[in-house]
Amino acid sequence: MPFSLSDHPDLDVRAQAAVFETASLADVLVWTWEKFGVRAAIGTSFQGSGLVIIDQAVKLGLGFPVFTLDTGLLFPETYELKSRLERHFGIVIEAMHPEQTVEEQAGTYGPELWRSNPDTCCAMRKVLPLQKKLAGLDVWITGVRRNQSDGRATTQMLELYEFDKLRARHLLKLNPMATWSREAIWDHIKREGIPYNALHDRGYHSIGCWPCTKLAGSGEGERAGRWEGFDKTECGIHTFMGANI
Template sequence: MSLQPSEIDRDEVKRLASEFEGAPLTEVLAWLWEKFGERAAIGTSFQGAGLVMIDHALNAGLRFPVFTLDTNLLFPETYELKARLEKRWGITIEGLQPEQTPEQQAAEYGAELWKKGPDVCCTLRKVVPLQKKLSTLAVWITGLRRQQSDTREGAQILGLYHFDVLRDLYILKANPMATWKREAVWDYIKANGLPYNALHDRGYRSIGCWPCTRATDAGENERAGRWTGFDKAECGIHTFLGDSI
C-alpha cells in the first residue's frame, strides 16, 4: 500500500506542494480524495486545525478515514471530545493503541517513563502504532500548522515521509492546514459551533498526554506547554528519522 522510493516522482511532489501553497483547503482535500480515496487518512489529536480540516472534508463529501493516537494517557476532556465529534459528524474515529497498557509499560520500564525517558515513551505509545497504521496507507493527512512552533515553520502542504527505514517505505504526507493562522482556525470553530477540547478554555493551547502537557503563558509559543523540563518539542511522529515536518 505504501510507496517505494522508485514510485515517487519527488519533483512532482515539490511542484504540487508549490501549486497548493495558495489553494483553498477544500481544493487540496478534494485532490487527495480524487487521487487516493480511502488510502488517504486523516490523523488528528483533536487540536483546532484538525477539527477544521475534518469538518471541511465532510462538508465536501470527502469521507477520509480518521484516526487518533490513543496513548491511553489522554485527558478525560480529550476522550469526551472524541465522543462528541463522532456523534456530530456521524463517523468513527479509530484509536490506534500501543502494544502495552500503561501498567504493562511501567512493569517493563519502570513507573512514569515519561519523566525519565519521554522519547522512549513516545516511541512506544505514538511512533510505533503510527508506523503500523501508515504501512496500510498511501497518504497521511495532518492538521499541522507552520505557526505552531519553530520546529513546524518549514512544513509543506505536500511532502514525503520516510516512515520505515528497515523496509524503506515512504508515504505522502499532506499538511493542508500548514498556512492557516491560529486566529482563522478559531474563527471557523466558533462560527460553525464545532465542539473543541474544554482544556482550551483553561489556557491549554496544544494538548497531548496528561503527564506531558501544561497550560501556556502569553508570549510562549503554542507548543511550549509540551514536555516542560525536557529539550523536546516533538513526540517524534513528525520528525521520525529526521524527515522534514
C-alpha cells in the same frame, strides 16, 4: 500494497506542493480524495487544525478515514471530545493503541517512563502505533502548521515522508493547514460550531498526554506547556527519531 512514488509517474511532489500554496483547503482535499480515496487518512489529536480538516472533508462528502493515537494517557476531556466529534460529524474515529498498556509498560521500563525517558515513552505509545497505521496508507493528512514552532516553519503542503527509517518506508504527508494562522482556525471552529477540547477554554494551548501537558503562559508559543523540564518539543511522529527500540 505499500506506497511507492513510482506508481504515480504523473505526480511531481514539489510542483504539487507549490500549487497547493495558493489553493483552498477544499481544493486540496478534493484533489487528494480523487487521486487516493480511502488510501488517504486524517490523523488527528483533536487540536484545532485537525478539526477544521475533518469539518471541511465531511461537508464536501469526502470519506477519508480518521484516526487518532490513544496513548492511554489522554485527558478525560480529550476522550469526551472524541465521542462528541463522532456524534457531531457522524463518523467513527479509529483509535490506535500501543502494544503495552500503561501498567505493562511500567513493568517493562519502570513506573512513569515519561519522567525518566520521554523519548522512549513517545516511541512506544505514539510512534510505533502510528508507523503501523501509516504502513497501510498512501497519504497521511496532518494538521501541522508552520507558525506552531520553529521546527515546523519549513513544513511543505505536500511532502514525501520517510515514516519508517529501518525499513526505508515512505508515504505522502499532506499538511493542508500549513499556511493557516491560529486565529483563522479558531474563527472557523467558532463560526461552524465545531466541538473542541474544553481544556482550551482553561488556557491550554497544545493538548497531548496529561503527564506531559501543562498550562502555558499567555505570551508563550503554541507548543509551550508540552514536556516541561525537557529539551523536547516533538513527540517524534512528525520527525521520526528512528523507533528502533
